[in-house]
């Protein structure tokens with residue numbers, strides 16, 4: 139049996155651990171299996187760029203971040219746009235799949251990659267997919283691999299800021315990744331005792347943010363720390379259409395939302411502000427033990443789907459159990475933080491301001 143595998147979109151710490159899980163469970167349960175690793179995601183599948191993997195390739199990679207077969211972003215919305223040579227990308231991928239006589243294609247990817255996986259499923263390919271992203275925004279699964287490792291790094295960054303913020307008596311903003319959702323900022327913010335957490339799902343009012351800072355100052359606290367999601371948005375901006383907001387961002391003199399928030403706080407409080415952006419460090423380094431376990435479980439479950447010839451599903455986690463979710467249900471849906479969910483209530487009970 140020949141199985142194709144690829145890692146697609148932004149990387150994360152736990153891609154290798156997940157591929158190892160799939161491979162180990164396949165090698166252990168099938169006598170005759172060959173894994174083909176496509177280089178740099180869907181691009182490798184389009185242009186027949188691949189490596190025939192051996193069990194040795196999957197050895198010693200449980201703790202290794204990144205991806206041993208590389209990844210790239212191949213936007214879903216451009217999948218039906220011909221490539222530089224005028225070829226249909228979907229047809230190219232189908233051709234490679236058929237030429238190599240693959241039993242199925244294992245896709246490790248986030249939102250856009252799951253949409254492409256679903257498109258390939260609709261085109262008749264056997265697909266098994268796994269939920270990768272530090273953003274934890276994939277619909278249908280409580281947890282994605284990569285998320286907890288990123289929470290650790292973002293929390294470490296905020297922890298480090300704590301001591302310097304306390305020494306200088308400044309307001310610090312730490313900008314956390316997460317694309318359009320606030321899961322990473324919310325978890326890292328709570329884990330490291332941020333005073334204010336701003337996430338896209340709860341548009342902020344700058345005056346509420348300022349009054350939370352002033353309240354701390356009046357209470358004798360010399361510093362405040364804000365965990366700000368890269369997609370945080372003000373109440374006024376949330377009223378704009380998607381197009382209007384995009385145009386506003388394009389014309390903004392600030393490199394990111396945090397600098398604008400910082401400037402407005404400075405003007406309103408007179409306090410000294412510093413912005414820290416841990417950026418891609420949040421996707422780097424080794425997977426944390428939680429992710430190693432999750433990836434190993436997901437990998438074994440994906441291999442079981444292949445053994446069962448049950449295709450067209452994504453592996454996911456629901457209430458601690460690994461489940462199979464139809465790709466048709468997953469594709470195109472975002473799992474956002476519900477402003478009314480209990481973690482927000484609990485964070486507010488702790489005195490954390492969301493600027494709302």
Ligand code: F6P
Nearest residue numbers: 148248271272273315316317421
């Ligand atoms: O989806 C993962 C992620 O790290 C997001 O949190 C972030 O917005 C984006 O990828 C960054 O993408 P790139 O690596 O292409 O700059």
